[in-house]
Amino acid sequence: MRVLGIESSCDETAVAVLEDSPAGVRVLCSLVSTQIPMHRLYGGVIPELASRNHSGRLPSLLQEALEQSNCTPENIDAFAATGGPGLVAALLVGHTAAKAIALAAGKPFISVNHLEGHLLSPFLFREGRENEPTPLPHVGLVVSGGHSLLLHVKGLDDYELMGRSRDDAAGEAFDKVARMLDLPYPGGPEIDKRAERGDAQRFNLPRPMLHESGYDFSFSGLKTSVLHTLAKLIPGGDPHGLDEQSLCDLCAGVRAAIVDVLVHKTRLALRHTGLRLLAVSGGVSCNSSLRVRLREMCEREGVELLLPPPELTTDNAAMIAFAGLLRAKAGKFSSLETPVDPNPQLAGFATRS
Numbered sequence: 001m002r003v004l005g006i007e008s009s010c011d012e013t014a015v016a017v018l019e020d021s022p023a024g025v026r027v028l029c030s031l032v033s034t035q036i037p038m039h040r041l042y043g044g045v046i047p048e049l050a051s052r053n054h055s056g057r058l059p060s061l062l063q064e065a066l067e068q069s070n071c072t073p074e075n076i077d078a079f080a081a082t083g084g085p086g087l088v089a090a091l092l093v094g095h096t097a098a099k100a101i102a103l104a105a106g107k108p109f110i111s112v113n114h115l116e117g118h119l120l121s122p123f124l125f126r127e128g129r130e131n132e133p134t135p136l137p138h139v140g141l142v143v144s145g146g147h148s149l150l151l152h153v154k155g156l157d158d159y160e161l162m163g164r165s166r167d168d169a170a171g172e173a174f175d176k177v178a179r180m181l182d183l184p185y186p187g188g189p190e191i192d193k194r195a196e197r198g199d200a201q202r203f204n205l206p207r208p209m210l211h212e213s214g215y216d217f218s219f220s221g222l223k224t225s226v227l228h229t230l231a232k233l234i235p236g237g238d239p240h241g242l243d244e245q246s247l248c249d250l251c252a253g254v255r256a257a258i259v260d261v262l263v264h265k266t267r268l269a270l271r272h273t274g275l276r277l278l279a280v281s282g283g284v285s286c287n288s289s290l291r292v293r294l295r296e297m298c299e300r301e302g303v304e305l306l307l308p309p310p311e312l313t314t315d316n317a318a319m320i321a322f323a324g325l326l327r328a329k330a331g332k333f334s335s336l337e338t339p340v341d342p343n344p345q346l347a348g349f350a351t352r353s
C-alpha cells in the first residue's frame with residue numbers, strides 16, 4: 001500500500017509518499033519546504049502569509065514528490081492531509097488539495113490529526129521490529145510549539161490523556177523567552193545552541209508544578225522569572241545590554257528548567273502505568289539536552305526509548321502519511337466533507353468512577 005501525505009498546518013509545506021510492504025514501511029520521498037526565513041522577519045508566524053505560501057508552493061512540491069517516488073496519483077492507494085490543529089487557512093490548503101487529488105484519482109481520503117502524526121512518528125523507524133503491531137502500548141510525550149502532552153497510548157485511536165500544559169506549551173515557552181532575549185524565531189534551537197555554552201546553575205529559575213501530584217505542566221511562569229532576572233542584570237531589562245556569557249547562562253537555565261519538568265513528569269507517568277516503552281515526538285524533542293536526559297532516565301528505569309531522528313521531530317509530511325497509512329490499514333477513512341478543525345481533541349482524561 002502507498003500513501004501520500006500533505007502537511008500545511010503552520011509554517012512548513014510538506015509532502016511525503018510512504019510504501020508499506022511485508023519488510024516494513026519505506027519513505028519513498030519526504031519533502032519539506034520551510035517558510036521559517038519569511039516568518040522570522042516578523043518574529044513569529046503570520047497566518048495570512050503562511051496560507052498564501054502554502055498554496056503557492058504545494059502544486060510543485062506535489063509534482064516533485066510524485067516524480068521522486070516514481071508514482072502517479074493512480075498508483076497511490078490513499079491521500080492523507082493534516083486536518084488540525086493548526087491555522088485554519090493554512091490547513092485548508094493541504095486538506096483541500098488532498099481531497100481534490102483523491103477525488104480525481106478515485107482513491108480514499110484520510111484527515112489526520114497533526115498531533116497523532118507526531119505521536120506515532122517514532123514508530124516509523126523501528127529497525128527490525130516490522131512484525132509488531134503499531135503502535136504498541138506505550139507512554140507518548142508530544143512536545144511541540146503548540147502542545148505538550150503526556151499520553152497513555154493503548155492502540156490506534158485509543159489514547160488517554162495523562163497530562164498536558166496548563167498554559168504555554170514547551171516549544172511556546174522556548175519561543176517566547178527567545179523573543180524576550182531578542183533571539184530569532186523559532187527560539188527553541190537558538191536557546192539550545194547557546195545553552196551548550198552556558199552555566200545552568202547560575203540563575204535559579206523555577207520548575208513549576210515539579211512537586212505537585214499529577215502529570216500536568218506549566219511553563220508560563222518561566223517568562224516572568226526571565227524578565228525579573230533580566231531586570232536585575234541590566235537596568236531597564238534591555239536584552240541588548242546582556243554580555244554573551246550571561247545570555248548563554250540564561251539560555252542554559254531556561255533549557256534546564258523546561259527539561260527537568262518534562263523528564264520528571266514523564267518518569268512519573270512511566271512508573272504509574274508500568275509501561276516499558278516511551279515514544280517522544282514534536283519539535284522540542286530535537287532539544288539536545290532533552291534527548292540526553294531522556295536517554296539517561298530510560299536507561300535507569302529499564303524503559304525502551306523511541307526518539308525519532310531530528311528531521312522527523314519538527315513538522316513533516318512523512319508523519320502525516322504514516323498516521324494515514326495506519327488508519328488506512330485499519331479501514332479508518334474520512335469523508336470528503338470532513339472539515340478542517342483548528343483545535344481538535346486527540347484524547348481526553350480517563351473518567352474515574
Ligand code: KG4
Nearest residue numbers: 144145146171186188189283284287314315
Ligand atoms: O512540532 P513543531 O515543528 O511544530 C508544531 O507542531 O508546533 O515544533 C516547533 C517547536 C518550536 O516551538 C521550536 O522552537 C521548537 O519546536 N524546537 C525546539 C528545538 N527545535 C525546535 N525547542 C527546543 N530545542 C530545540 N532544539
Ligand code: ZN
Nearest residue numbers: 118144314315
Ligand atoms: Zn507539529
